[in-house]
Structures are given as structure tokens and as C-alpha cells.
Amino acid sequence: MPSQSHRVVVWATGGIGSIAIQAIRRRPDLELVGVWVHSPDKVGKDAGELAHGEPIGVAASNDADSLIGLRPDCVVYAASAPERDAAAIPDYVRLLEAGINVVTTSTTRLINPAAYEPSSWREQLAAAAEKGQASLYASGIEPGFAADYLPLVLMTQSHVVESIHAYEIGLYDDYAVADIMMDGLGFGRPLDFQPFVSIPGAIAGEWQGQLRLIADALGAEVQEVREYFDRRTTNRTFDVAFGTVAAGTCAAVRMKAIGVIAGRERIVIEHVTRLAHDIAPEWPKGVGDLSYRVVVRGEPDIDCTLAVTLRDPQRSAIPGMKAGAGAMVATAMRVVNAVPHVVAAPPGLLSALELPLTLPSCAFASA
Structure with a gap:
């Protein structure tokens, strides 16, 4: 991997973008040269202050042409919106065609580019990467690590694998994006309301790429993706971050994407999401407010639980976030740490299996 410094632009200053800005500033191998913002109110403001830190002398801009004109080696793309894929794909195409590598946490289904749908968008991205001789890589903690990459790492210990079950079990009372929580997942809505995730094909569409990534790595084929969706209500009224x-x-949601291989349910990705710990007590429980678990049945059986937390949440780049603060940092670092490797990779749409371990550089220097 090259040792020179890489010029980086961060695209958006929400939770992930703010963490990325702070992290890049601590890295001697990365140089923050620009920051894109959507809101006109943020234009011209110091990026360090937008990231809840000290001024760093980089002014935020909403002029994409001027940021592309800086000729960054890579863009850390962290924009978020309800129509995130539809809004992000044209940005990716424009950046890739300009010869700028992209690492993103916004389009989570691109963690497995080969399975990304619609295929017309995938073809646009592949053509843009070829034209600009640049690469695109998507990651995060989930999707991107806990339910796809981590199981594969664990199975380097396996002789026989019968089934894989990966869980995210989380308390999301501090997640403030109302349209995602209420319209997307159905929280705070009566049970006769149909959230987006309950529409047939939505769960499969979101997680089938991860199922296929695991199966492909094991030399198997997912023949069918089955879906499971369930909800529980609360018997009391309470306030959370979105209202x-x-x-x-609804105050608890349980979702599963199930990969069928040779007629058997072999791979399961399950999310159990609550707004309070005491709701749906019969459902799987995790460790603390947010944890991930991978259970591999086979020879040997493997059971691994992962929790990512911040010892001092007050130092978080996401003020007010508790349970998810550690996971937000982990998500940002899955792409920030990958920047030098993506810059060095051959052009194209990359998965984690095509990169080496994306370890942090100078990790001890900032401890």
C-alpha cells in the first residue's frame, strides 16, 4: 500500500461525515481538502466546527464542481436521505467519471456489488469506474461487517458449516430520523399502518446482497431469499429522539432475511430493534443497548457476540447519541480506514473480499 498522503473530500457533515472529518484530521496519510454540504446555512462554515470540533481551516461548500476541481484522490460519501440510492447514484457516477475514488456508507446494498439491483444502476457505476479508472467501495458496521464480513472471518475456523445466523439487536430510542423510523420501520404507528420494510421484497432487497456474499465466498448459491417481519406495541406513552x-x-420490530441453499434455510440475517428494553421480552436479547451476534452451527459450533461502545459518549461526534455512538464510529472507520486501499486497488466496484485488512494507520498515536 502506498505511504503517501491522499487528498480526501468528505461528502456531508451528518453523524458519519462528522466522524470522518475528525478521523481524517488525525491521519498523517490523509489530507482533508474539501467538504460538501447540502444545507445553504452550512456553506462557508468551518468543517471542523460543523463536525462539533475545533476550526480546521477548511470551509464547507455546496459547489460540487469546485470540489471535483480539487482533484481529490477519494471522496468519503456520507450523505443520507430517504431516497438515498436514487440521489447518490448520479453523484457516484459523476465522481467516478472524474477519476475520483469513492468510499461510501450511504448505499449499503453496494457492499456486494455483484448482487446490487437495479442492474441498470450497477452497469452505470461499472461504466463510470471504467471511464475514470477509479473504484467504489461501500461498507459500515451493518451492513458491511457484523453480519457479512465477520461471519466469514469466523468461518476460517470451520470444517463443516450447517447454518449461519447473524443478529443485530439494538435499542434505537436515540435515532432521530423520523421518516426512517416511522415511515420506513413503522415505529410510533398503529399496527394497521404498513411501513416500507413490510412491503414484500423490501427485506430481501436490503439484505440479499449480504446473504449472497457469504454464500458465494463459501462456494454455494442462494436459490431463494425468504422474509420475516413482526412487530410489538407498547402499553405506555413515552418520548424518544424522533418524537x-x-x-x-409499534415500539419493537423484528426482521429476518433468510437465504435458502439446496432447499434448506442456511443463512439468516436478523435485526431486532426496540425503543425500550422491556418491549417484546420474548425476542432475542443482546448485550447492553446495541450488540451483534454470529452463531455458526457446524463443526465446530461458533458463537461470537460483538459490542462496540464509546467509553466517553460526550466525546462523540454525534451529540445526544448513546447506544449507536460506537457503531457510528465503527461505520465511519470502515470506510475511512479503507481509503488508501481503495485508492491503490484496480478500478471497479469493490467488495471487502477484494481488499486486504483495512487496519487504521497510526492507531496508537492518537490514543
Whole structure:
């Protein structure tokens, strides 16, 4: 891997973008040269201050042409919106065609580019990468690590694998994006409301790429993706970050994407998401407010639980976030740490299996 410094632009200054800005500033092998913002109110403001830190002398801009004109080696893309893929794909194409590598946490289904749909968008991205001789890589903690990459690492210990079950079990009371929580997942809505995730094909569409990544790595083929969706209500009214959750409305969601191989349910990715710990007590429980678990049945049996936390949440780049703060840092670092490797990689759409371990550089220097 080259040892020179790489010029980086961060695209958006929300939670992930703010963490990325702070992390890049601590890296001698990365140089922050620009920051894109959506809001006109943020234009011209210091990126360090937007990232809840000290001024760093880099002004935020909403002029994409001027940022592309800086000729960065890579863009850390962290923009988020309900229509995130539809909004992000044209940005990726433009950046890749300009010869700029992209690492992103926004389009999570691109963690397995070969399975990304719609295929027309995948073809656009592949053509843009070829034209600009640049690469695109998507990652995060989930998707991107806990339910796909981590199981594969664990199975380097396996002789026989019968099944793989990966869980995310989390308390999401501090997640403030109302349209995702209420319209997307159905929290705070009565059970006769149909959230997006309950529409047939939505769960499979979101997680089938991970299922196929695991199966492909093991030399198997997913023949069918089955879906499971369930909800539980609360018997009391309480406030969370996105608003008030009334008694009788949804306060816990359970989702599964199930990969069928040779007629058997072999790979399961399950998310159990609550707004309070005491709701749906019969469902799987995790460690603390947010944890991940991988259970591999076979020879040998493997059971691994992962929790990522911040010892001092007050130092988080996401003020007010508790349970998810550690996971947000982990998500940002999955792509920030990958920047030098993506810059060095052959052009194209990359998965984690095509990169070496994306370890942090100078990790002890900032400890």
C-alpha cells in the first residue's frame, strides 16, 4: 500500500461525515481538502466546527464542481436521505467519471456489488469506474461487517458449516430520523399502518446482497431469499429522539432475511430493534443497548457476540447519541480506514473480499 498522503473530500457533515472529518484530521496519510454540504446555512462554515470540533481551516461548500476541481484522490460519501440510492447514484457516477475514488456508507446494498439491483444502476457505476479508472467501495458496521464480513472471518475456523445466523439487536430510542423510523420501520404507528420494510421484497432487497456474499465466498448459491417481519406495541406513552411513541403503537420490530441453499434455510440475517428494553421480552436479547451476534452451527459450533461502545459518549461526534455512538464510529472507520486501499486497488466496484485488512494507520498515536 502506498505511504503517501491522499487528498480526501468528505461528502456531508451528518453523524458519519462528522466522524470522518475528525478521523481524517488525525491521519498523517490523509489530507482533508474539501467538504460538501447540502444545507445553504452550512456553506462557508468551518468543517471542523460543523463536525462539533475545533476550526480546521477548511470551509464547507455546496459547489460540487469546485470540489471535483480539487482533484481529490477519494471522496468519503456520507450523505443520507430517504431516497438515498436514487440521489447518490448520479453523484457516484459523476465522481467516478472524474477519476475520483469513492468510499461510501450511504448505499449499503453496494457492499456486494455483484448482487446490487437495479442492474441498470450497477452497469452505470461499472461504466463510470471504467471511464475514470477509479473504484467504489461501500461498507459500515451493518451492513458491511457484523453480519457479512465477520461471519466469514469466523468461518476460517470451520470444517463443516450447517447454518449461519447473524443478529443485530439494538435499542434505537436515540435515532432521530423520523421518516426512517416511522415511515420506513413503522415505529410510533398503529399496527394497521404498513411501513416500507413490510412491503414484500423490501427485506430481501436490503439484505440479499449480504446473504449472497457469504454464500458465494463459501462456494454455494442462494436459490431463494425468504422474509420475516413482526412487530410489538407498547402499553405506555413515552418520548424518544424522533418524537412521542403513543401507547398501542409499534415500539419493537423484528426482521429476518433468510437465504435458502439446496432447499434448506442456511443463512439468516436478523435485526431486532426496540425503543425500550422491556418491549417484546420474548425476542432475542443482546448485550447492553446495541450488540451483534454470529452463531455458526457446524463443526465446530461458533458463537461470537460483538459490542462496540464509546467509553466517553460526550466525546462523540454525534451529540445526544448513546447506544449507536460506537457503531457510528465503527461505520465511519470502515470506510475511512479503507481509503488508501481503495485508492491503490484496480478500478471497479469493490467488495471487502477484494481488499486486504483495512487496519487504521497510526492507531496508537492518537490514543
